[in-house]
Amino acid sequence: MRTFLVLLLVSSVHLFSQKLLTPANSSIDAKLIKDETSEAIWYADNAGTKTEIGSIITELKKLNKTDLLIRTTVKLKQAPDAKWTDSTIVKTANFEPVYHSSFNMMRDMVLKSGKTKVTGYYLDKKSQEKHSIDIPAANYFDSSSYPMMIRFSPLKENYTADLSIFDYNPDAKQGLIKAYILEVKKTDYDGKKVWAVKTTDDIRNKTTFVTYYIDTETRKILKQDMDLGGRKMTLETIK
DSSP states (O other): OHHHHHHHHHHHHHHHOOOEEOGGGOOOOGGGOOOEEEEEEEEEEETTEEEEEEEEEEEEEEOSSSEEEEEEEEEETTBTTOOOEEEEEEETTTOOEEEEEEEOSSEEEEEEEOSSEEEEEEEETTTTEEEEEEEEOOSOEETTTHHHHHHTSOOOTTOOEEEEEEEOOTTSOOEEEEEEEEEEEEEEETTEEEEEEEEEETTTTTOEEEEEEEETTTOOEEEEEEEETTEEEEEEEOO
């Protein structure tokens, strides 16, 4: 009886344990990754009425045989001259982070990923306060790149996973935290078969949810639905 109970306990722990994804076991299909540029319109939902906020241009570019650049440029409708660009470099094979920078109207940030720590700086442009970053971290995805990594993962119905990610934000959690793939289901969007992938993360204590609609054939993100603690936004890819 004791042996049976031990086996039952072990099997139960195995059954309910959640797989933690890292660059070491990401199972990314790198053959799906191609150079591309896409543009999405960014909308806010106001009591069922969509209001255009701006657009986001996303570029994927293989820099060489090992490194992939992910660059996003945000264009705000109310501030057309404002500059907002995020650039992330990862290893193409497994999305191991190398570098991340974000420059916009509110702050500048640069992160350099080493094997055992992340270094860089964060400049708050309003207060002109500059923070030096030197935080221990290993075996993680950069928080800016994990949504792109999900595109090239082995998606299937009812798939769930936890992801080890690194994020830096003076007003939220910092360092190694988790993101979560909560649900994957196959559905239709705009006449195409898509994977609807619902996610959240620890950056805002699981209070925000993003659902990505990913073309099952091309693995392009066709739409994103965002629930930001009650505020709803949408990104709709136009090209």
